[in-house]
Amino acid sequence: MHCEDCPIRYRAVCAQCEGDELATLEQMKFYRSYQAGQPIIWEGDRMDFVASVVTGVATLTHTLEDGRTQMVGLLLPSDFLGRPGRDQAAYNATATTDVVLCCFRRKPFDQMMRQTPHVAHRLLEMTLDELDAAREWMLLLGRKTAREKIASFIAIIARRQAALHKRRPGGRMQLDLPLTREAMADYLGLTIETVSRQITALRRDGIIEMVGKREVTLPDYDRLVEESGDDSDGGTLS
Amino acid sequence: MHCEDCPIRYRAVCAQCEGDELATLEQMKFYRSYQAGQPIIWEGDRMDFVASVVTGVATLTHTLEDGRTQMVGLLLPSDFLGRPGRDQAAYNATATTDVVLCCFRRKPFDQMMRQTPHVAHRLLEMTLDELDAAREWMLLLGRKTAREKIASFIAIIARRQAALHKRRPGGRMQLDLPLTREAMADYLGLTIETVSRQITALRRDGIIEMVGKREVTLPDYDRLVEESGDDSDGGTLS
DNA sequence: CGGCTTGTTGAATTAAATCAACATTCGTGG
DNA sequence: CCACGAATGTTGATTTAATTCAACAAGCCG
Numbered sequence: 001m002h003c004e005d006c007p008i009r010y011r012a013v014c015a016q017c018e019g020d021e022l023a024t025l026e027q028m029k030f031y032r033s034y035q036a037g038q039p040i041i042w043e044g045d046r047m048d049f050v051a052s053v054v055t056g057v058a059t060l061t062h063t064l065e066d067g068r069t070q071m072v073g074l075l076l077p078s079d080f081l082g083r084p085g086r087d088q089a090a091y092n093a094t095a096t097t098d099v100v101l102c103c104f105r106r107k108p109f110d111q112m113m114r115q116t117p118h119v120a121h122r123l124l125e126m127t128l129d130e131l132d133a134a135r136e137w138m139l140l141l142g143r144k145t146a147r148e149k150i151a152s153f154i155a156i157i158a159r160r161q162a163a164l165h166k167r168r169p170g171g172r173m174q175l176d177l178p179l180t181r182e183a184m185a186d187y188l189g190l191t192i193e194t195v196s197r198q199i200t201a202l203r204r205d206g207i208i209e210m211v212g213k214r215e216v217t218l219p220d221y222d223r224l225v226e227e228s229g230d231d232s233d234g235g236t237l238s
Numbered sequence: 239m240h241c242e243d244c245p246i247r248y249r250a251v252c253a254q255c256e257g258d259e260l261a262t263l264e265q266m267k268f269y270r271s272y273q274a275g276q277p278i279i280w281e282g283d284r285m286d287f288v289a290s291v292v293t294g295v296a297t298l299t300h301t302l303e304d305g306r307t308q309m310v311g312l313l314l315p316s317d318f319l320g321r322p323g324r325d326q327a328a329y330n331a332t333a334t335t336d337v338v339l340c341c342f343r344r345k346p347f348d349q350m351m352r353q354t355p356h357v358a359h360r361l362l363e364m365t366l367d368e369l370d371a372a373r374e375w376m377l378l379l380g381r382k383t384a385r386e387k388i389a390s391f392i393a394i395i396a397r398r399q400a401a402l403h404k405r406r407p408g409g410r411m412q413l414d415l416p417l418t419r420e421a422m423a424d425y426l427g428l429t430i431e432t433v434s435r436q437i438t439a440l441r442r443d444g445i446i447e448m449v450g451k452r453e454v455t456l457p458d459y460d461r462l463v464e465e466s467g468d469d470s471d472g473g474t475l476s
Numbered sequence: 477c478g479g480c481t482t483g484t485t486g487a488a489t490t491a492a493a494t495c496a497a498c499a500t501t502c503g504t505g506g
Numbered sequence: 507c508c509a510c511g512a513a514t515g516t517t518g519a520t521t522t523a524a525t526t527c528a529a530c531a532a533g534c535c536g
Contacts, residue, residue, distance in 0.1 A: 062377045064467055070380040072373035083366055090370060117355065124362045128321055131365060132328060134372040135310035139300045141379035142308040142427025146524065181483060189380025194524060196484055213483065213533090229302055384492065419515060429493060434516055451501085451515070 001031070006102070011078035012052040013126065016118040025119075028108045034058075034095035040081070041089045049103040050082030056099030057178040060091040061186060071186040073130075076160060080126055082106075084113050096179055141189045148229035149188040150198040154208065155228050158221060173218045181213075202227070239269070244340070249316035250290040251364065254356040263357075266346045272296075272333035278319070279327045287341040288320030294337030295416040298329040299424060309424040310372075314398060318364055320344075322351050334417055379427045386467035387426040388436040392446065393466050396459060411456045419451075440465070 003009060003026050014025050032051070034040055040058060041047055053075045060073030072091060075081060081093060087106065113120045140152050155169075157177065162169040177184070185192045202208045207224055209217040218224055225231050241247060241264050252263050270289070272278055278296060279285055291313045298311030310329060313319060319331060325344065351358045378390050393407075395415060400407040415422070423430045440446045445462055447455040456462055463469050 060373075062373065064377070064381065065469070066467075068381040068467075070377040072376050085363075091373070114359075117358075120355075120358060120362060121352075124358060124365065125323075127362065127365045127369060131369050131372060134369060134376065135298075135300065135329070138310050138372065138376055138379055139302070139308040141376055143302065143306040191525060192483075193485085193526080197524095200484075229304075229306075231303065430515075431494080431517085432492060435492095438516075 002026070006054065008052060008054055008078040012102070013080050013119060013122050014052070016122045021116050021118055024112060025104065028104050030103050032101045032103055034099045034101070036095060036097050038095045040093040040095055040099070043089055043092050045089050046087055047082055047089045047106070048087065049105050050080065050084060050109055051101040051103040053077050053079050053081065054100040054102050056095060056097045058093055058095050058099050059183060060093055062091055069186045070189060071183065074187065080123065084110050084123070096183055144229050146190055146194050146198050147201065147227065149190060150195065150202060151207070151224055151227035152229065153184060153188060154216060155224050158218060158224070170221050173221050175216050175218070177214045177216060240264070244292065246290060246292055246316040250340070251318050251357060251360050252290070254360045259354050259356055262350060263342065266342050268341050270339045270341055272337045272339070274333060274335050276333045278331040278333055278337070281327055281330050283327050284325055285320055285327045285344070286325065287343050288318065288322060288347055289339040289341040291315050291317050291319065292338040292340050294333060294335045296331055296333050296337050297421060298331055300329055307424045308427060309421065312425065318361065322348050322361070334421055382467050384428055384432050384436050385439065385465065387428060388433065388440060389445070389462055389465035390467065391422060391426060392454060393462050396456060396462070408459050411459050413454050413456070415452045415454060
């Protein structure tokens with residue numbers, strides 16, 4: 001595939017590159033595919049590439065020795081995987097749907113980071129955004145109830161899927177949960193049982209409707225946001 | 239104060255700057271001081287500067303409408319405050335000890351980010367480190383018990399204070415908690431009562447010793463780390 | 477079809493929160 | 507300088523939200 005036709009051309013780490021820079025990237029890139037459920041890399045493994053997620057969803061997880069697992073990153077198309085200047089993976093990365101990565105070998109990529117401004121600049125921008133997201137996530141993990149966590153998670157997915165279609169979230173929406181109950185539990189710092197129960201409760205209360213285990217319909221996006229705790233006054237602006 | 243004499247000269251955002259670059263920064267910098275407990279900036283406020291913490295400790299916190307608060311950043315000397323390219327503060331920043339900031343007006347700083355590589359490069363490095371720290375923090379918030387959270391927090395402070403004195407943490411150590419019980423609770427996603435009880439429990443179990451409410455002595459650093467959950471097999475390498 | 481994975485639901489347990497009382501420290505003004 | 511009141515911290519009793527343990531249902535694949 002050529003960069004010009006790439007679905008993440010103007011959102012990924014390469015977004016600001018043109019001409020020569022893009023050509024250099026194009027030369028060093030290669031694609032890798034992973035099936036849903038497959039590991040991409042294990043914590044501590046040597047990692048000789050960095051990559052952009054082109055399609056699909058991947059997760060980063062941290063695990064304590066006794067098996068307790070916390071998701072620390074949810075990578076959607078255009079998100080960046082790996083850290084320039086570090087050759088050991090710090091987290092487990094797993095494909096939770098079929099995933100295609102656009103990979104760059106670390107050596108030439110690191111060199112490019114040093115020599116040309118646009119890749120480094122875009123990566124800084126993306127990293128700052130990710131840090132903001134991590135801080136929202138910390139608020140969720142530390143202070144929200146199970147119900148608020150589930151509502152927040154669904155709202156986050158709804159927002160991202162709306163953004164993908166260049167829409168504002170709002171009103172009636174339909175969306176697909178890209179994670180299993182277990183992955184949701186790891187995202188939210190809950191058990192799968194609690195995730196299941198809270199989804200049932202939101203369904204019972206008419207906040208969400210479900211077809212199967214993955215397809216969600218929101219009768220009213222704002223109603224969901226009210227449940228997420230971010231907006232406990234109901235969002236009245238007056 | 240001149241940059242050459244600055245205690246954070248080789249760790250802050252200016253670390254890689256020399257000659258002209260440093261002179262430019264020196265010209266645009268100004269200092270601000272805050273007393274312990276004073277707010278530095280409120281979420282949503284216009285923020286016309288970015289800054290490095292020179293001395294003291296500041297915190298970033300997020301608050302839900304109903305008052306639940308989560309700390310999302312703990313800024314020690316050399317840490318960076320503010321986001322280039324954004325003029326609204328995203329979090330509350332508070333001085334938890336007396337603090338001195340080295341401030342840069344945003345306009346010229348942003349311009350410098352675009353024109354010279356070293357500031358942008360160093361800021362990327364620091365932001366990536368902060369993202370790593372945020373992810374460790376997420377694991378703590380999502381999956382650790384109250385006791386593990388307290389032990390982890392004390393271990394983090396011990397490590398940072400060791401690093402400040404260019405030592406490896408280990409053996410018998412002494413340290414100062416730079417936060418009140420309330421701030422610790424907000425850091426760890428707990429209540430102040432639980433923080434107090436777990437500190438008492440660690441003291442009772444001989445993991446820590448205390449003089450007053452802030453001075454901590456660790457008879458054995460490794461023993462504390464075992465309690466932190468990061469190392470549930472006791473750290474045996476054999 | 478049968479076995480495995482994923483998800484749901486119920487009952488019992490528990491870790492941490494909440495509610496409450498009290499102790500200690502700190503800061504300020506008389 | 508001391509006394510008083512506010513802020514900060516501790517401890518105990520009780521409640522509760524979420525986990526754990528357990529059984530079962532549904533979906534999926536060879």
